[in-house]
Amino acid sequence: MDSAKDILLDWRLHASVLIITIISELIGVIKVPIGIGSILLLPLLYAFVLGLLINPNVVRKAGAWIGQREVRAASPLIVIAIMPFIAKFGTIIGPSMQQIIDAGPALILQELGNLGTIVLAFPVAVLVLGMGREAIGASFSVAREPNIAIIADKYGLKSAEGAGVMGVYVIGTLFGTFIFAILASLLATSGMFSIEALAMACGIGSGSMMAACSGALAHAMPEMEDTILALAGASNVLTYATGLYLCIFVALPVTEKLYDLLGRKTAATPDMGE
Amino acid sequence: MSDSDIPVDHEAEFKPDLAQNAAMLAVVCLIGLVGNTVATDATLMQxxxxxxxxxxxxMVGLLLTLTVPFKLPSVAWISLVGIAMTLPWTPGSAWVLDKVSHVNFLTLATPCLAYAGIAIARREIEIARSSGWKIxxxxxxxxSGTYVGSAFVADLFL
Structure with missing residues (x-):
């Protein structure tokens, strides 16, 4: 890892991010209407795509401008760059504290909704796609860093479970912001769930997923922006506190049990090589 | 694959000292300031x-991360500081709210995602390729399951 000074002085990196930011903000939010609702394209999504386009690991020709040095330096800056965003989020939660306390039970219990991945993803992985034990790592959680640590600790990352969690982690890193922005804007305009519930659900996952999700919701319902951001932010803070324990004590044991139950039928054709 | 292959916790853990953090944060804030000026009607001074x-x-959040023995990721501390400063009964909260109201929250996430795009490592592309369409x-x-599950449970108790 380069020292902080090297990272700081990496002007190509910062200049690129500055230019990407300006371009993305100049384009602004674009609304794409589709059948059941509309999808909102946000500047942060363009920024990610533009970042990928100048990444030499994605577009080889970009190596002329951005090297592996810049790629390495960019990683710790993600954490730094999310800080002012998180600070701003805090200032949205504060004034709405009374509202958050009123929504308390829903806010705490919706953390259990994170188990929805086991209900939806796990059966499909095992029964439809015929996956082996990697389905356990892949579908017990949203596969962010703390969840990887749990799998690494219990099975090791070389195991089938490890391959599963790493696969979903990488897909989440590459496509998570898009998936959450699309989910949020579709569900917001479809009216299936209340906006408050959708806002709370945005708090799962990582900071950038929350940004994409709550940003899409706030643009779909501009008159509720403060409520949406306050609930999403509060839910995200809560996830830091409870997420790990829910995974260790509930999600992973349940997924293991389900595998014993459902996995047997597919045990004859183990499919570990995906 | 060794333990060092566990990806760095991009959004929660990173341990340079406070001065280095301050310098990097200043760079990020400058980029954010340009973005905010482009995206909103706020004046440069606002x-x-x-x-x-x-x-x-x-910075207060980072300081707490380093000093408080109770372990929380820095983003959690920063969030808590932001909350504490703007609670209705905190003295001066109206001033803080007025000042930060000129910064658009979504614009703040734009530089972060630009860094995230540039930070994708070769190994991550390889994993995505080798994992295949099933993953x-x-x-x-x-x-989707996590999101809809959370929204469903929240809706039941609202």
Missing amino acids: GVIGFLVLFVIS FIVAVLVM
Whole structure:
């Protein structure tokens, strides 16, 4: 890892991010209407795509401008760059504290909704796609860093479970912001769930997923922006506190049990090589 | 694959000292300030003060991460500081709110995602390639399931 000074002085990196930011903000939010609702394209999504386009690991020709040095330096800056965003989020939660306390039970219990991945993803992985034990790592959680640590600790990352969690982690890193922005804007305009519930659900996952999700919701319902951001932010803070324990004590044991139950039928054709 | 292959916790853990953090945060805030000036009607001066307030909140949060023995990721501390400073009964909360109101929250995430795009390592591209389409489907279902599950439970108790 380069020292902080090297990272700081990496002007190509910062200049690129500055230019990407300006371009993305100049384009602004674009609304794409589709059948059941509309999808909102946000500047942060363009920024990610533009970042990928100048990444030499994605577009080889970009190596002329951005090297592996810049790629390495960019990683710790993600954490730094999310800080002012998180600070701003805090200032949205504060004034709405009374509202958050009123929504308390829903806010705490919706953390259990994170188990929805086991209900939806796990059966499909095992029964439809015929996956082996990697389905356990892949579908017990949203596969962010703390969840990887749990799998690494219990099975090791070389195991089938490890391959599963790493696969979903990488897909989440590459496509998570898009998936959450699309989910949020579709569900917001479809009216299936209340906006408050959708806002709370945005708090799962990582900071950038929350940004994409709550940003899409706030643009779909501009008159509720403060409520949406306050609930999403509060839910995200809560996830830091409870997420790990829910995974260790509930999600992973349940997924293991389900595998014993459902996995047997597919045990004859183990499919570990995906 | 060794333990060092566990990806760095991009959004929660990173341990340079406080001065290095401050310098990197300043760079990020400057980029954010330009973005905010492009994206919103806020004047440059309103943006500068808004970002200064957010910078201070982030630094207090980082200081707490380093000093408080109770372990929470720095983003959690920063969030808590932001909350504490703007509670209705906190003295001066109206001033803080007025200043940060000139900074658009979504614009703040734009530089972060630009860094994230540039930070994708060769190994991550390789994993995505070798995992195949099944993992892609499962990942989409994982995210949808978690999101819809949370929204469903929240709706029951609202």
